[in-house]
Amino acid sequence: MVEDEGIRRYVAHFILWIGIAIVAFPVYIAIVASTQDNALIANGQMSLLPGGHFFETYYQTIFVGTSGSTREPVGNMMLNSLVMALLIAVGKIAISIISAYAIVYFRFPLRMPIFWIIFITLMLPVEVRIYPTYKIVADLHMLDSYAGLALPLIASATATLLFRQFFMTVPDELLEASRIDGAGPLRFFWDTLLPLSRTNMAALFVILFILGWNQYLWPLLITTRDDMQTIQVGIRKMITTTDALTEWPIVMATAVLAMLPPVFVVVVMQKLFVRGLVETEK
Amino acid sequence: MANVTLRNVRKTYPGGFEAIKGVDVDVGDGQFCVLVGPSGCGKSTLLRMVAGLETVTGGEIDIGGRIVNQIEPADRDIAMVFQNYALYPHMSVYNNMAYGLRNRGMAEAEIKTRVEEAARVLELSSMLERKPRQLSGGQRQRVAMGRAIVRQPKVFLFDEPLSNLDAKLRIAMRVEIRKLQRRLNTTSIYVTHDQLEAMTLADILVVMNGGQVEQIGNPLAIYEKPATTFVASFIGAPPMNLMSTRPEEIRSQLAGSNAADAGILGIRPEDFVITDQTPDGGVALPLTVEAIERVGAETFVYGSREQEEQRVAATPGELPPGEIIVRIPGTEAPAIGAKIRVAAVRQKLHLFSGDGRTRLEA
Numbered sequence: 090m091v092e093d094e095g096i097r098r099y100v101a102h103f104i105l106w107i108g109i110a111i112v113a114f115p116v117y118i119a120i121v122a123s124t125q126d127n128a129l130i131a132n133g134q135m136s137l138l139p140g141g142h143f144f145e146t147y148y149q150t151i152f153v154g155t156s157g158s159t160r161e162p163v164g165n166m167m168l169n170s171l172v173m174a175l176l177i178a179v180g181k182i183a184i185s186i187i188s189a190y191a192i193v194y195f196r197f198p199l200r201m202p203i204f205w206i207i208f209i210t211l212m213l214p215v216e217v218r219i220y221p222t223y224k225i226v227a228d229l230h231m232l233d234s235y236a237g238l239a240l241p242l243i244a245s246a247t248a249t250l251l252f253r254q255f256f257m258t259v260p261d262e263l264l265e266a267s268r269i270d271g272a273g274p275l276r277f278f279w280d281t282l283l284p285l286s287r288t289n290m291a292a293l294f295v296i297l298f299i300l301g302w303n304q305y306l307w308p309l310l311i312t313t314r315d316d317m318q319t320i321q322v323g324i325r326k327m328i329t330t331t332d333a334l335t336e337w338p339i340v341m342a343t344a345v346l347a348m349l350p351p352v353f354v355v356v357v358m359q360k361l362f363v364r365g366l367v368e369t370e371k
Numbered sequence: 372m373a374n375v376t377l378r379n380v381r382k383t384y385p386g387g388f389e390a391i392k393g394v395d396v397d398v399g400d401g402q403f404c405v406l407v408g409p410s411g412c413g414k415s416t417l418l419r420m421v422a423g424l425e426t427v428t429g430g431e432i433d434i435g436g437r438i439v440n441q442i443e444p445a446d447r448d449i450a451m452v453f454q455n456y457a458l459y460p461h462m463s464v465y466n467n468m469a470y471g472l473r474n475r476g477m478a479e480a481e482i483k484t485r486v487e488e489a490a491r492v493l494e495l496s497s498m499l500e501r502k503p504r505q506l507s508g509g510q511r512q513r514v515a516m517g518r519a520i521v522r523q524p525k526v527f528l529f530d531e532p533l534s535n536l537d538a539k540l541r542i543a544m545r546v547e548i549r550k551l552q553r554r555l556n557t558t559s560i561y562v563t564h565d566q567l568e569a570m571t572l573a574d575i576l577v578v579m580n581g582g583q584v585e586q587i588g589n590p591l592a593i594y595e596k597p598a599t600t601f602v603a604s605f606i607g608a609p610p611m612n613l614m615s616t617r618p619e620e621i622r623s624q625l626a627g628s629n630a631a632d633a634g635i636l637g638i639r640p641e642d643f644v645i646t647d648q649t650p651d652g653g654v655a656l657p658l659t660v661e662a663i664e665r666v667g668a669e670t671f672v673y674g675s676r677e678q679e680e681q682r683v684a685a686t687p688g689e690l691p692p693g694e695i696i697v698r699i700p701g702t703e704a705p706a707i708g709a710k711i712r713v714a715a716v717r718q719k720l721h722l723f724s725g726d727g728r729t730r731l732e733a
Contacts, residue, residue: 262457265424270471270518271445280470284461 116348123147123341130337142338150342155327163343166320169238170302171350173319176239177301178294181248186286189252190278194264204253211246215307223310233317238308242301248293255289256282291361299351320347373435373448373525373558374400375421381429382416382582390416392582393430398575401556403549405590407569408579409605415530417579418562422451422528435525445474450519451528454535456511458503458518464490465499468517482521489517492551509540516548520555527552529561533568545571566606570594578602600727603637609671609696611637611721624654625722634725640671640698642719645711652717658695660709670704672697674711 118137122130125140151164191197192204215222222241231237259282267277308319318326324347327340355362375398382391391413398404406414419425421432423444431438439447450471458467465486472482490496493513503511512532519527532548533541549572552559563569569576569590576590578601586598590606597603597611604610616622616636625633638654649655658674674695697713705711722731 260455260457262453262455263459265422265444266451266453266457266459266518268424268444269422269449269451271474272470276474281459281461287461 116345119341119344123150123338123345125338127334127336127338131334146338146342147346150339150346155336155339156333161315161318161323163320163323163339163346165316166318166323166343167346167350169235169317170319170321170347172235173238173304173308174298174301174350176235177242177304178297180239180243181245181297182290182293184243185245185248186252186283186290189249189256190282192249193253193256194274207246207249209246210244211250215242219306219310226311231311233312233314237311238304238317238319239301242304242307245297248297251289251293252286255286259285288361288364291358291364295354295358295362298354302347302351374398374433375404375435375526375558375560376433377417377421377430378433379430380417380420380427380432382413382420382425383428390582391420394579394582394584396575396577396584396587398558398560401558402574403552403559403561403572404575404577405561405563405569405573406577406579407563407566407605408585410564412579413582414562414564414579418528418530418560421526421560422449423447448525449528450522450524450526451530452515452519452532454531456503456515456535458511458514460503463500463502464495464506464514464517467503467514468521471518471522485521485523486517489520492520493517508536509544512536512544516551520551525558527557527559529559531563532561533563534565541568548572566608570606576606578605580605596730597637597721598730600635600637600723603721603723607639609640609698611639612695613637613723613727614676614695616722620656621654624649625720632724633722633731635723635727637721637723638715638719639721640696642715643695643697643699643713644715645672645697645699645705646714647712649714650716653715654720655712655714656695657710657712658697660705660707660711661694663704663707665702665704667702668700670699670702672699672704672711674713 121137121139122135123146124143125135126142129135129140150162151167152162154160154162188207192200192207226232226237226241229237231240263281264277267281272280303321304319305321305325309322309325312318312322320343324340324343327343328335375396377394377396380391380394381389383389394417396404406417408414416425420427421434423439423442427440432440434447434449459470462470468486468489469482472485486499487496490499493516495510495513495517498506498510503514506514512535515532529548533544536544545568548561561568561572563572573590575587576593577587578585578593580601585605586593586602593602594606597606600613604613614621614636616625616633621636625636636654646655656676658672658676660672660674662673664671664673674697676693676695695713723729724731
């Protein structure tokens with residue numbers, strides 16, 4: 090029986106390792122490819138061991154960009170992506186926590202219809218309403234701007250819903266105690282509700298940051314100037330070259346760089362993130 | 372320091388449900404008033420109306436000579452202790468107590484003095500930096516009390532503050548609340564469904580049922596002279612034995628001018644003695660012993676009478692008709708199945724009208 094357990098454990102670990110290998114191998118390839126000479130990669134003779142062009146490639150990627158026509162330093166693309174992702178994450182959290190507060194704690198006419206309208210927008214993601222959204226943003230002269238990149242993606246039914254569910258678990262007595270303690274609606278929101286929502290906000294921030302960072306379709310439409318390009322769009326543009334060799338080391342380096350901020354956010358906020366998902370203590 | 376006066380207070384919810392059907396209560400300065408009743412009787416609603424957490428749809432609430440119907444809870448000069456304590460989970464014990472004072476713009480030095488004084492009284496001094504989740508139930512309870520004390524309000528409101536504690540702690544905290552209230556001499560209104568808490572804490576006891584006041588008065592006076600059969604069976608444990616006076620067996624034993632009008636006879640379990648004699652003017656009943664409960668200092672004898680429908684169920688969940696509880700001291704008890712005879716003297720008989728709404732003097 091004990092031996093049986095041992096074997097089972099090895100089998101389980103073996104399967105897990107296979108899983109890890111499947112997930113990690115492409116990442117490894119990307120890292121290795123980014124350190125090799127482009128000619129070798131294009132020939133299909135790429136080694137599975139790291140090459141010697143690490144600093145050279147990454148320097149060129151970050152500060153210079155490819156030698157093609159849409160030449161743009163990836164450092165700049167990353168800045169654009171970062172600004173957009175942060176605006177989307179922070180904006181979404183700010184807007185949805187306020188709207189959830191209104192819906193849960195205030196009784197106003199048409200409260201439930203308004204909630205349902207917000208809820209229904211879940212069925213209208215950017216892809217579905219892309220033409221009218223583009224028209225509005227264009228009419229507001231927000232093409233090729235951070236506002237244009239972030240604003241249409243800020244309104245979020247999901248986050249509103251999440252905060253609403255959280256607020257509904259906060260005991261009513263807490264609000265009543267606040268009222269007796271002389272805290273008005275704003276004070277209650279600021280002094281009690283916001284601190285209690287901290288872990289939820291962190292969890293949401295992680296999800297929304299990655300969501301914003303990975304946006305592709307919307308930035309592709311809304312930005313025409315190279316210096317407003319986001320990294321996801323940039324990678325795609327680097328690959329499609331009409332009359333030159335794709336500079337694979339730079340593409341791969343860009344891909345690796347594109348992975349870093351989400352990884353960083355997850356690692357840094359993991360503790361808060363997990364607590365936000367499992368916390369029961371109110 | 373203030374009186375609290377409720378004048379014909381009513382609460383009707385938008386759906387038309389009448390939770391409070393006209394309540395008049397007058398709590399004197401420094402008195403401890405306990406609202407007691409079964410769940411759903413409106414006692415918590417009434418307290419929350421005094422606190423300002425529920426709107427008043429009729430009548431007046433007067434705190435210290437000021438009608439507070441339209442005044443915000445924070446401006447009523449009250450402090451409330453909640454059943455689940457409602458401490459701010461993210462704030463330290465100190466900040467929990469200081470929060471209300473800060474919102475009033477009190478100087479930090481004065482806040483510090485008050486909080487430390489309250490912490491000393493409640494033995495929380497070593498825990499001021501802790502968060503509520505690091506405290507035991509009893510300690511959280513004391514923080515909630517501290518939050519009320521530091522405000523130095525005119526009125527304390529307690530909404531079943533002890534029901535989340537275990538039995539032993541509940542008794543200890545009950546005594547502490549009473550001592551604290553005596554020392555601070557602050558008018559208090561306390562809601563509970565526990566009649567023992569109600570009896571031990573109250574200067575004035577308000578027994579409520581179905582959104583109305585059944586009886587108001589000194590707890591012992593209520594115990595000795597319950598105004599209705601509801602009060603008779605709610606106050607006192609085990610409850611008063613209630614029986615119809617219709618059977619000839621009982622009717623023939625009842626004397627006095629009111630006996631003819633009485634529909635219900637009540638006798639408390641402790642007023643029975645097991646005896647073969649019938650006291651002059653008293654009532655004696657033959658019983659068959661069904662069950663015995665020995666709790667040490669006293670023993671409860673559950674007996675049944677031969678006839679059916681002698682006992683009137685005052686509230687649902689009462690003993691089945693015909694069952695009589697007798698409380699006798701010590702552990703000596705008749706055997707199960709034995710035929711015994713119990714009697715009560717005339718002074719200990721409670722007579723009520725047939726609907727149980729009016730007390731008649733025996």
